[in-house]
Amino acid sequence: MPTITTFPHLSEIITVHSWDESINLDLSKRSKEVIVDAICGSAVLRGSHVFAPGILGIPHGLNIGDEVSVFADTVGCCKKGLLKPCEVDSNNKTFLGNGILLQTRESIICNNGQSASGIAVHMNDVISRLLQLNNNSVPDGWALLQNLPSILCTRILNPQPGEIILDMCAAPGNKCTHISTLMKGEGTLIALERNKSKLDKLQSNCDKFSSGNVKIFCYDSTKACNKDVNHSNINDGPPFKENSFDRILLDSPCSALGQRPQLLNKITAVQLRSYVSMQKSLFSAAVQLLKSNGILVYSTCTITIAENEGIVSWALQKYPYLKLKSIKDQLDMKTFTHTGYCIDGLTENESEYLLRIGPEQDSIGFFVACFTK
Numbered sequence: 098m099p100t101i102t103t104f105p106h107l108s109e110i111i112t113v114h115s116w117d118e119s120i121n122l123d124l125s126k127r128s129k130e131v132i133v134d135a136i137c138g139s140a141v142l143r144g145s146h147v148f149a150p151g152i153l154g155i156p157h158g159l160n161i162g163d164e165v166s167v168f169a170d171t172v173g174c175c176k177k178g179l180l181k182p183c184e185v186d187s188n189n190k191t192f193l194g195n196g197i198l199l200q201t202r203e204s205i206i207c208n209n210g211q212s213a214s215g216i217a218v219h220m221n222d223v224i225s226r227l228l229q230l231n232n233n234s235v236p237d238g239w240a241l242l243q244n245l246p247s248i249l250c251t252r253i254l255n256p257q258p259g260e261i262i263l264d265m266c267a268a269p270g271n272k273c274t275h276i277s278t279l280m281k282g283e284g285t286l287i288a289l290e291r292n293k294s295k296l297d298k299l300q301s302n303c304d305k306f307s308s309g310n311v312k313i314f315c316y317d318s319t320k321a322c323n324k325d326v327n328h329s330n331i332n333d334g335p336p337f338k339e340n341s342f343d344r345i346l347l348d349s350p351c352s353a354l355g356q357r358p359q360l361l362n363k364i365t366a367v368q369l370r371s372y373v374s375m376q377k378s379l380f381s382a383a384v385q386l387l388k389s390n391g392i393l394v395y396s397t398c399t400i401t402i403a404e405n406e407g408i409v410s411w412a413l414q415k416y417p418y419l420k421l422k423s424i425k426d427q428l429d430m431k432t433f434t435h436t437g438y439c440i441d442g443l444t445e446n447e448s449e450y451l452l453r454i455g456p457e458q459d460s461i462g463f464f465v466a467c468f469t470k
């Protein structure tokens with residue numbers, strides 16, 4: 098069994114550790130190879146099996162039950178349907194580990210024009226030494242897989258039963274369901290998500306994991322505040338009046354450069370820069386919607402200064418009535434004590450109130466700022 102730890106002061110968390118060095122993994126390469134795309138490859142290194150849509154290359158003639166070695170296309174050179182993964186130059190592919198084939202080439206690539214789905218390779222031994230965990234590893238609704246920084250982010254929001262809380266960017270609902278659980282089903286949690294295609298996942302996670310007080314709306318949160326709105330019943334949905342919420346989570350869309358591992362990232366400088374204006378629009382709506390003395394948590398899973406300390410510095414200047422709350426003082430954790438960078442517009446004190454986590458703490462890159470109004 099891998100080591101499992103709990104945190105006495107965060108009773109809802111169970112941490113499953115990677116296989117320690119005393120466990121011998123079988124990482125000898127097999128003669129039968131499969132190639133997956135870089136996104137699928139990253140997911141495998143993070144503990145996923147190989148799902149059929151991620152497969153780019155698989156030969157004819159492999160049978161269900163065959164042992165295969167799985168490689169990731171780390172330069173984006175493979176076309177879907179590649180027949181001879183073995184012939185791809187070793188500089189262009191990275192070995193991920195070994196598993197058992199559960200679907201044939203016919204169902205993965207051809208499949209009569211239908212898109213393939215389900216687990217295609219059940220991974221057994223992976224170079225990252227992570228245990229392959231998925232939602233089928235535990236009874237349905239029993240546990241939700243999340244990175245530790247995401248869990249801490251909700252803890253920093255510190256939701257209380259009976260409050261009126263807004264999750265501005267809610268899908269797929271990992272933090273939303275955690276907030277709902279901490280509210281113990283008492284009070285109202287509004288979950289907004291702009292992208293219609295993500296609502297089913299959000300709804301299903303809330304059905305399985307929330308404590309029943311979440312109201313989901315498909316809505317652009319930059320437009321969620323309207324001074325002239327007539328109704329004052331939060332449950333009627335957006336837009337809402339100013340000063341409507343006790344706490345707001347703005348877990349912002351971002352360049353996601355903190356995700357680890359990243360086998361291939363083709364983001365351009367223009368795309369990188371485009372996030373900041375969206376983050377400012379979302380933040381402005383959040384400030385208006387927050388009650389006086391309310392709590393606003395801004396978070397990203399990226400590492401750029403512009404999307405993190407840059408937004409905080411901009412916000413403190415634009416909304417001088419906002420104050421930062423120290424995160425270090427709220428979290429009783431020895432690992433995550435790294436604070437933000439001191440940049441123009443932030444005092445040293447203010448930068449120390451921020452939480453910036455990264456590979457130095459053997460973590461994904463994550464940023465959290467906590468404000469009061």
Ligand SMILES: C[S@@+](CC[C@H](N)C(=O)[O-])C[C@H]1O[C@@H](n2cnc3c(N)ncnc32)[C@H](O)[C@@H]1O
Nearest residue numbers: 266267268269270271272290291292317318348
């Ligand atoms: C970082 S993800 C949120 C993850 C989520 N908080 C969780 O813990 O599961 C950002 C989400 O914001 C959504 N989004 C982007 N722009 C938005 C907007 N203007 N209004 C509402 N949602 C938006 C994206 O579709 C995406 O699902």
